[in-house]
Structures are given as structure tokens and as C-alpha cells.
Amino acid sequence: MRVLATLDGIVVDPRAPLFRADDLGVLRGDGIFETVLVVQRQPREMGPHLDRLERSARLMQMTLPERASWERAAQAVIDAWPWDEHPEMGLKLVCTRGIDEGDGTPSGFAMGQEVGPETRRKRAEGVEVVTLDRGYSTDLMERAPWLLLSAKTLSYAVNMAALREAEARGADEVVFTSTEGTVLEGPTSSVVLAEGRKLLTTPPASGVLRGTTQGALFRAAEAAGWQTEVVNFPTSALFEADGVWLASSIRRITRVRAVDGTAVKVDGALDEEIVGLYESNY
Ligand code: PLP
Structure with a gap:
């Protein structure tokens, strides 16, 4: 349609x-x-x-x-x-x-x-992700603004290639990492973590897109008394967090079940709460 x-x-x-x-x-x-x-x-x-x-x-x-x-x-x-x-x-x-x-x-x-049905299935079941090197450091945006990091340009061929690589490795989705080994974003999503009653995401100054879905989630979470932090974190934080989600307009808030073949924490009640916070905006 x-x-x-x-x-x-x-x-x-x-x-x-x-x-x-x-x-x-x-x-x-x-x-x-x-x-x-x-x-x-x-x-x-x-x-x-x-x-x-x-x-x-x-x-x-x-x-x-x-x-x-x-x-x-x-x-x-x-x-x-x-x-x-x-x-x-x-x-x-x-x-x-x-x-x-x-x-x-x-x-x-x-x-x-x-x-599509595939997006709806992933929303319902969660996703398995692989981490893939994006090949730039978190200060590149500042050093080289002409590279257009953080602009939403039509040049998404690299993002789509990364998703094909994930599929070839038997995963659904990608989390890009910086050359320092910190988490950046997905090819079409923001990454959100929960640590206790705090939500974290990566700063746009690291070259990631400022997510409107992540923004809506954080707005509702703050109103409900959660703390939020916009900060760089290492890949290891994905395994230590109480929950990991990919956020974007079409997928909404989709939980991550595994990273690089290793299960990450999934708490059904917490997932419901996070999705409910986002939905409470509408
Ligand atoms: N990061 C990238 C690279 C994206 O392409 C997208 C959305 O497509 C996002 C993050 C999430 O943005 P939004 O929540 O505004 O859809």
C-alpha cells in the first residue's frame, strides 16, 4: 500500500x-x-x-x-x-x-x-542484534562536520548493507560501535538502556541521529520520575543493563534479546513499563 x-x-x-x-x-x-x-x-x-x-x-x-x-x-x-x-x-x-x-x-x-508484518513481529518478539564497527570515533562529528554525521541524508546504502550483514550472521538488527568501542546507534534506530530507574542513550554529539522516539520515551520517563542520561557507554554496558531497546518511529520501542549471540537481560514487566511510558505520550 x-x-x-x-x-x-x-x-x-x-x-x-x-x-x-x-x-x-x-x-x-x-x-x-x-x-x-x-x-x-x-x-x-x-x-x-x-x-x-x-x-x-x-x-x-x-x-x-x-x-x-x-x-x-x-x-x-x-x-x-x-x-x-x-x-x-x-x-x-x-x-x-x-x-x-x-x-x-x-x-x-x-x-x-x-x-509490514516483519516490523510487527519484531515489536512483539524482540530482536537479536550484532555489534558492527561504524569506523568512526565519537569526536569525528566535531572534527569533520562535512561528513554530515547526525544528518538524516538519503545516503542509507551503508545502513542497509549493515542490516544485510546482520541477516547473514543470523541476527535481526545491528548496533553500530565507534572506534573507541562505545555504542552509537542502530542503522535505523536509537539504542536505549535501563540501569535501575535510569534510562541511557548515546549523545547526538557522537554523530548519531537525535531520535524522536527516544526523545518521546525520555520525556514520559522523566515525567514518571525516572532519571535519564545522555552519555557514551561501552558495548559491555549492553550486557550489564537491566534492559536494552531499539527505538525508532516505525519499530516504536523494541526490546533486544541477545547481542552477538549472548542473551541480555529481558524483564517482561520492565519491557511493558518502558513501552507503556512511550505510548503514554499519545
Ligand atoms: N538513528 C538512525 C540512524 C535512524 O535512521 C533512525 C530512524 O530511522 C533513528 C536513529 C531513530 O529516529 P526516530 O526515533 O526519530 O525514528
Whole structure:
């Protein structure tokens, strides 16, 4: 299932061609995107997603169509989506730098996609992850901003390759590590740990994406009296924690059952509490 809208809010045939072959998004992955979860017509964390889209555009030195056009396109998709059939939708907001040697006008669209059975299975059953070296140190973002760490660019080929590597090793998911051996993030997720009544995640200054789902979880957790900490931690912390989760818009909060073939602590009641905290936002 796909519903596609252009930035002027017009729903178009998702099977019809939309981009020119000389669009820089096609030629070089030169563009940015967001994926927003929409449940029964209600987008989750739309403000933080649009803030992050604007931040990615700034890091890319790219013109971004105005916020109202993204909201208009998103609403057009939401209005056209078959909610009775598919109560959840992944809404992609995509913007490229536009035509090669053109006038710099960006190209963009909003597209709704259904949330697949595999994602729902992982949410229900949890996931096994492998740690994979991401090949950079936690201070690289500061030293080399042109590498665009922490921008959500369309260049996700490496992230997808890492997921194929996980599959080849018999796992579901990946946790990237820095050259110092600290935990970074998943290819499409933030990593969250519980230590007692404290939740931890990795700082965006280490080059990871600032997760809107992790942000929503921490907001609810703080309101419920949990402590939260944004800090670098070694891979060994995954084995010492009371629980480990991958957080992202589409997967929501998915517990990790094993890391590199070794079981990590899974506490059903704690998992329910953490998922409940996140869901209490909506
Ligand atoms: N980190 C990366 C690299 C991602 O691609 C994503 C989402 O796709 C996340 C973290 C989690 O972000 P969010 O919770 O905003 O979906």
C-alpha cells in the first residue's frame, strides 16, 4: 500500500514516475528524509521530525521547502490513507537538492507506506542484534562536520548493507560501535538502556541521529520520575543493563534479546513499563 502526495498537497499515482533521471537525489543520494509514524490519522512527533528535517537541510546547506508545504503534503496523504484497512502508516518526507545544474529548487514528496508484518513481529518478539564497527570515533562529528554525521541524508546504502550483514550472521538488527568501542546507534534506530530507574542513550554529539522516539520515551520517563542520561557507554554496558531497546518511529520501542549471540537481560514487566511510558505520550 502506497499513498503519494506532492508538496502542493496533491495526491498522485504512486506507480507513476515522479523524479527526473538527473535529480541529485537519484544521482548521488544528495537529499534528506524523515519517517514519521501515523496511527489512526495521528502523526507522532511531527514537530520534532520537521525540526530534524530543517536541521538536516542546514547541515547539507540545502534549500528546504517551507514547513507548511510538508504539513500540507502529510495531511493529503493522511486524508487519502485507508485507515480501516491499515491502522498504522509510515509517512516518508523526502527532499532532494533538485536537478543537477538546475536552479537549486529542491524536489520533495510525502509518501505513506504500510507497516509490514516483519516490523510487527519484531515489536512483539524482540530482536537479536550484532555489534558492527561504524569506523568512526565519537569526536569525528566535531572534527569533520562535512561528513554530515547526525544528518538524516538519503545516503542509507551503508545502513542497509549493515542490516544485510546482520541477516547473514543470523541476527535481526545491528548496533553500530565507534572506534573507541562505545555504542552509537542502530542503522535505523536509537539504542536505549535501563540501569535501575535510569534510562541511557548515546549523545547526538557522537554523530548519531537525535531520535524522536527516544526523545518521546525520555520525556514520559522523566515525567514518571525516572532519571535519564545522555552519555557514551561501552558495548559491555549492553550486557550489564537491566534492559536494552531499539527505538525508532516505525519499530516504536523494541526490546533486544541477545547481542552477538549472548542473551541480555529481558524483564517482561520492565519491557511493558518502558513501552507503556512511550505510548503514554499519545
Ligand atoms: N538513528 C538512525 C540512524 C535512524 O535512521 C533512525 C530512524 O530511522 C533513528 C536513529 C531513530 O529516529 P526516530 O526515533 O526519530 O525514528
